[in-house]
Amino acid sequence: MVDDVVSEPLAPARGRGHLGRMTSSPAARAAASGAQKSGTSAPAPAALLAWYDRHRRRLPWRAEPGRQADPYHVFLSEIMLQQTTVKAVGPYFTGFLARWPTVSHLAAAPLEEVLSAWAGLGYYARARNLHACAQAVVARHGGRFPDDEAALLDLPGIGPYTAAAIAAIAFDLKASPVDGNIERVVSRLYRVAEPLPGAKPRIKALAAALTPAERPGDFAQAMMDLGATICTPRSPACSLCPWMEPCDARAAGDAALYPVKAPKGDKPKREGVAFLAVRADGAVLLRTRPDKGLLAKMTEVPSTPWGPKPEAPEGHAPLKARWRALPGAVEHVFTHFALTLKVLRADLGAGTPAPAGHRWVTPDGFDAEALPSVMRKVLAHGGVE
DNA sequence: GAGGCGTGGCG
DNA sequence: TCGCCAAGCCT
Numbered sequence: 001m002v003d004d005v006v007s008e009p010l011a012p013a014r015g016r017g018h019l020g021r022m023t024s025s026p027a028a029r030a031a032a033s034g035a036q037k038s039g040t041s042a043p044a045p046a047a048l049l050a051w052y053d054r055h056r057r058r059l060p061w062r063a064e065p066g067r068q069a070d071p072y073h074v075f076l077s078e079i080m081l082q083q084t085t086v087k088a089v090g091p092y093f094t095g096f097l098a099r100w101p102t103v104s105h106l107a108a109a110p111l112e113e114v115l116s117a118w119a120g121l122g123y124y125a126r127a128r129n130l131h132a133c134a135q136a137v138v139a140r141h142g143g144r145f146p147d148d149e150a151a152l153l154d155l156p157g158i159g160p161y162t163a164a165a166i167a168a169i170a171f172d173l174k175a176s177p178v179d180g181n182i183e184r185v186v187s188r189l190y191r192v193a194e195p196l197p198g199a200k201p202r203i204k205a206l207a208a209a210l211t212p213a214e215r216p217g218d219f220a221q222a223m224m225d226l227g228a229t230i231c232t233p234r235s236p237a238c239s240l241c242p243w244m245e246p247c248d249a250r251a252a253g254d255a256a257l258y259p260v261k262a263p264k265g266d267k268p269k270r271e272g273v274a275f276l277a278v279r280a281d282g283a284v285l286l287r288t289r290p291d292k293g294l295l296a297k298m299t300e301v302p303s304t305p306w307g308p309k310p311e312a313p314e315g316h317a318p319l320k321a322r323w324r325a326l327p328g329a330v331e332h333v334f335t336h337f338a339l340t341l342k343v344l345r346a347d348l349g350a351g352t353p354a355p356a357g358h359r360w361v362t363p364d365g366f367d368a369e370a371l372p373s374v375m376r377k378v379l380a381h382g383g384v385e
Numbered sequence: 386g387a388g389g390c391g392t393g394g395c396g
Numbered sequence: 397t398c399g400c401c402a403a404g405c406c407t
Contacts, residue, residue: 182403293390
């Protein structure tokens with residue numbers, strides 16, 4: 001029973017929590033409303049599936065209606081879509097599939113090629129795990145993805161969400177993936193007052209209770225499409241929603257307040273100095289970052305360490321040269337800090353050798369490098385590329 | 386379990 | 397302009 005996982009007392013809530021009273025915090029308001037299932041009925045999977053049959057998005061990794069999706073396509077797209085928009089993933093998905101048409105092809109590829117193909121998409125641990133996962137699928141399962149949620153969960157880079165998504169979408173098993181879309185849909189349906197991330201277990205249980213035995217894969221994708229196109233974060237189009245009737249937040253008129261989230265702290269700033277060495281033939285001095293940590297194994301322009309305070313560049317330059325400060329700086333925001341990078345440039349003779357651990361790369365070789373966006377910015381700032 | 390881990394777009 | 401956000405995972 002769905003109500004088993006909802007702790008708030010049952011109370012009528014129509015007319016309460018109206019947008020007219022917006023003086024308290026979302027958390028306080030949501031808690032004060034204290035109501036559950038003020039919608040007029042239980043959310044029916046059939047209503048959502050009927051909506052999905054008419055309004056489903058056509059996406060490169062999706063099978064035609066009524067057809068089975070290729071597990072490798074589902075896997076590849078799900079990894080790429082982690083914390084990443086559909087639009088950004090599109091060309092990467094197409095490119096990967098063209099270059100590595102099966103999981104066995106991907107497993108056989110050198111990691112460096114996978115990293116350079118992934119460059120620009122972000123969260124590079126995903127690319128390393130993607131590669132490791134492909135190799136594990138070949139080694140453990142003979143090159144076929146297991147049609148079993150627990151076995152999928154055991155693979156590198158596949159967590160609870162992705163295991164459930166592949167099980168449901170590729171194999172039509174009764175599994176309930178919960179991503180940000182589904183968290184939002186469910187938290188509004190039931191007007192979940194507890195803030196994230198604490199509310200995750202409850203939302204997960206609610207989502208599982210909603211999942212039908214028939215067409216669980218379409219149901220999961222329908223939930224995501226609903227969250228992406230109707231039940232959006234800012235201004236949800238409730239009047240177009242197939243679940244308008246049973247939705248508690250719609251009844252209360254405060255859907256945009258959900259999901260409630262715990263307040264987050266300020267983002268710290270870091271600064272550093274990058275050394276852009278340019279040889280007379282146009283080659284730039286690059287190196288590979290360490291195996292672990294931020295941007296692991298990716299290509300970088302040499303720089304001082306990035307710290308809270310600007311560090312003196314002396315002693316960090318990769319080679320002895322006449323370094324000149326370029327005007328301005330490169331700004332880049334990572335997940336957990338904002339970076340300001342000043343750039344020093346030096347122009348060197350064509351025969352200058354690369355110091356140990358470094359290499360000269362001409363601009364026509366940049367595409368073969370695993371250059372993250374922040375480093376592309378540095379190169380562009382220095383007039384290279 | 387809280388924090389590390391990218392990037393680009395949008396209101 | 398800038399904080400928020402997008403199909404999370406790992407440690």
